[in-house]
Amino acid sequence: MLILAIIFAYLLGSIPVGYILGRALKGIDVRRFGSGNFGATNVFRVVGPLPGLIVLALDIFKGLIPVAVFGDFLLYNFPGFDHIFVRLILAVAAVCGHNWTIFLNFKGGKGIATTTGALVGLSLKIPALGLIFGLCLGVWVLVVLITGYISLGSILAACSLPIFMLIFHQPAKLVVFAALLCVFAVYRHNSNIRRLLRGEEGKVWKD
Helix, strand or coil, X not given: CXXXXXXXXXXXXXXXXXXXXXXXXXXXXXXXXXXXXXXXHHHHHHCCHHHHHHHHHHHHHHHHHXXXXXXXXXXXXXXXXXXXXXXXXXXXXXXHHHHCCHHHCXXXXXXXXXXXXXXXXXXXXXXXXXXXXXXXXXXXXXXXXXXXXXXXXXXXXXXXXXXXXXXXXXCHHHHHHHHHHHXXXXXXXXXXXXXXXXXXXXXXXXX
């Protein structure tokens, strides 16, 4: 059952919502425009604000549902499972699905919205993580407001996650999980990092 839940979490995470909406609403592959990503930010710019918000919400749910719903189902039927480990492995599966989707030849998005959904689910089930998630969100908001770069905010928020885990003395498995998500985020943003270094990254607003 755990293996099946991991597979379902990966498949749910793999649904390329932005790509589907781009095809359905404009008949385009959004990966060929803007940043080349099918995440909410690029859909917002290429397809429109409302589709971008829809993609953001659905990508968040792709991380939330496996952690909260699939996790609850497993732990109800198999109470002997380590409840933190089960939710963490489902979270990683969902994020991997978004980042390396089976439906697009294992080429996916940045994973930030799905990671956010997974962290929301974990915060709901592990109350001690609520403050840490709030602090990471605060880092994202502060960086975006100061610099105008969503990508930089996402990268720094992801990097702050394992740091806050260590500061608040969370269990080793949560620290490892946070570090893994940080590595995923930095790796998936490698093209953004290059554009940031060249001063070519797009901002939320123009100077």
